[in-house]
Amino acid sequence: MHASALSKKLIPWQQKKGRHDLPWQQDPTPYRVWVSEIMLQQTQVETVKAYYLRFMQHLPRLQDLAASSEETVLQLWTGLGYYARARHLHRAAQIITDQWGGVIPADLEMLMALPGIGRSTAGAILSLGMKKSAVILDGNVKRVLSRVYAIAAWPGDSKIEQQLWALAHTHTPKTNAPIYNQALMDLGATVCTRRSPQCSVCPLRTICLAYRQQQQAHIPYPKPKRTLPLVEGFMLVLWHEKNNAVLLEKRPAPGIWGGLWCFPECRAPGLSLSADLPKNTRYIATKAALHHTFSHYRWHIRPVIVRATHLTLPKTCQQPNVIWYPLDGTIPLALAAVVRKFLKISIPVDNAAQE
DNA sequence: CATACGTGGAA
DNA sequence: TTTCCAAGTAT
Numbered sequence A: 001m002h003a004s005a006l007s008k009k010l011i012p013w014q015q016k017k018g019r020h021d022l023p024w025q026q027d028p029t030p031y032r033v034w035v036s037e038i039m040l041q042q043t044q045v046e047t048v049k050a051y052y053l054r055f056m057q058h059l060p061r062l063q064d065l066a067a068s069s070e071e072t073v074l075q076l077w078t079g080l081g082y083y084a085r086a087r088h089l090h091r092a093a094q095i096i097t098d099q100w101g102g103v104i105p106a107d108l109e110m111l112m113a114l115p116g117i118g119r120s121t122a123g124a125i126l127s128l129g130m131k132k133s134a135v136i137l138d139g140n141v142k143r144v145l146s147r148v149y150a151i152a153a154w155p156g157d158s159k160i161e162q163q164l165w166a167l168a169h170t171h172t173p174k175t176n177a178p179i180y181n182q183a184l185m186d187l188g189a190t191v192c193t194r195r196s197p198q199c200s201v202c203p204l205r206t207i208c209l210a211y212r213q214q215q216q217a218h219i220p221y222p223k224p225k226r227t228l229p230l231v232e233g234f235m236l237v238l239w240h241e242k243n244n245a246v247l248l249e250k251r252p253a254p255g256i257w258g259g260l261w262c263f264p265e266c267r268a269p270g271l272s273l274s275a276d277l278p279k280n281t282r283y284i285a286t287k288a289a290l291h292h293t294f295s296h297y298r299w300h301i302r303p304v305i306v307r308a309t310h311l312t313l314p315k316t317c318q319q320p321n322v323i324w325y326p327l328d329g330t331i332p333l334a335l336a337a338v339v340r341k342f343l344k345i346s347i348p349v350d351n352a353a354q355e
Numbered sequence B: 001c002a003t004a005c006g007t008g009g010a011a
Numbered sequence C: 001t002t003t004c005c006a007a008g009t010a011t
Helices: A004-015 A029-038 A045-058 A064-068 A070-077 A084-100 A109-113 A120-128 A141-147 A160-173 A175-191 A270-275 A337-346
Strands: A230-240 A243-248 A281-286 A289-291 A297-309 A322-326
Touching: A004 A160, A004 A175, A029 A064, A029 A084, A029 A120, A045 A070, A045 A160, A064 A084, A070 A084, A070 A270, A109 A337, A120 A230, A160 A289, A289 A337
Parallel strands: A230 A297
Antiparallel strands: A230 A243, A243 A322, A281 A297, A289 A297
16 A cells, blocks of 8 residues: 555545544644643543643643642543543643743654653644644554554554554655644544444545455454452541531552542451541441442442541541541542542532522 | 553443 | 443553
8 A cells, every 4th residue: 555545535534524623723732732632541532622621721831730739730630530641741841841941842752751741642742733744643543544454453462553653654644744643533533433433434445454354343353351350448438527528638649549639548447447536536337339440440449437526637647648628619629530429429518509 | 561540421 | 230442651
């Protein structure tokens, strides 16, 4: 297949049928493209939109991000998941400010040296944000190339991924690379979808080997499945009724919910939590387990409800990473989504009643 | 190279 | 309800 075969078909298609109204496509500066690319890692476009708009409203420029606190960035990220992305983004902004005078480098290796930016994201920033010719290989591109070349394998396999990178390099044009890259992602998102691809309207159907072989529904192969381990545990819900506050603990990074505020967690012996409680608390109940599935394990967590009469801290929790969190929301904190859900369901928050 | 890292939507 | 997985990177 000729190296320009894809770009010749995709560039006109993008201009006619591609997406042009995504929030990060308006005023696509390097900073705006960078933030969008980080948010879009392993996260669907529809989910990202609202987070992106809110983020840009609060931190419209690189210097705003660099000058903000990690807590602020995590608050804006709460609910999106993969919170290392937010911590890395924040750290990278400070590196760019301190070392390069606030200018995002237009260089692949320099971009990749920044936390949170890998090869594909660096290519996207160079291409979409700086209008340079650079190669991307995200999930969409992997799927499109796998089908065009009828690569009957799982794209995550390192050998296959190498092959896909080589193909991606071959087909990326010197001119109009930004449009070409956007076309690949638009095609993957709207036509060459994982399930039920719309081959009848695909600009590549005449050259797509998977289509020629009628294998588009079977290519690429799915990720090999494995049984997720079950992790069981308890979380301490220490509630001060008079002040309407709960005890929260800032989670360490790295780790799940790193940097976010959660209920203190305990793995095996649920009662050791209450055994360490101060005198002026009263055990209420251990509730039914909440079920939560992460990408790599299932989690059954049983809330241990304890009432506190004083705003003192349990002995095991007397650290600077512990706080009494007022449920009226007067103190904005970055809470994990599962914690927000629990608070909403289980503890009456008198906000809507007053409106 | 394998695993850790979130969440919500779709089927 | 269960399963899959979406604009990946770090370690």
